[in-house]
Amino acid sequence: MDKRTSYAEIWLSYYKQGDDFGQHAETAETLAEAFEDHSEQMANVSVKLHEISEIVSKYPEEEITAAGDGRLISIEGPEELITELIEANLAEVPEWDTDYKRYSVTSATIEEDIS
Numbered sequence: 421m422d423k424r425t426s427y428a429e430i431w432l433s434y435y436k437q438g439d440d441f442g443q444h445a446e447t448a449e450t451l452a453e454a455f456e457d458h459s460e461q462m463a464n465v466s467v468k469l470h471e472i473s474e475i476v477s478k479y480p481e482e483e484i485t486a487a488g489d490g491r492l493i494s495i496e497g498p499e500e501l502i503t504e505l506i507e508a509n510l511a512e513v514p515e516w517d518t519d520y521k522r523y524s525v526t527s528a529t530i531e532e533d534i535s
């Protein structure tokens with residue numbers, strides 16, 4: 421039986437530390453409030469990463485690949501892992517993947533799944 425894999429993207433709620441702080445500084449009433457708002461933003465990101473870590477740790481690491489991009493983290497692994505991340509609102513199907521294509525590790529099955 422083939423193992424099925426899927427792909428998803430993980431987006432975190434920050435862009436660049438200076439740009440993000442700048443946005444908080446524009447909307448906050450005080451400098452201290454701007455730092456506190458930025459701190460809360462980072463805390464939320466930390467919680468999300470911890471939740472992702474908890475889920476990922478349940479699967480064999482050798483079956484998972486993740487890569488950092490300038491704007492996102494891509495993750496590929498067992499279909500169950502990706503589904504769990506998506507259902508927990510921790511990852512999302514890429515915009516370009518309108519059919520949420522799932523594919524098998526073997527090339528024979530990939531051809532069958534795509535056709």
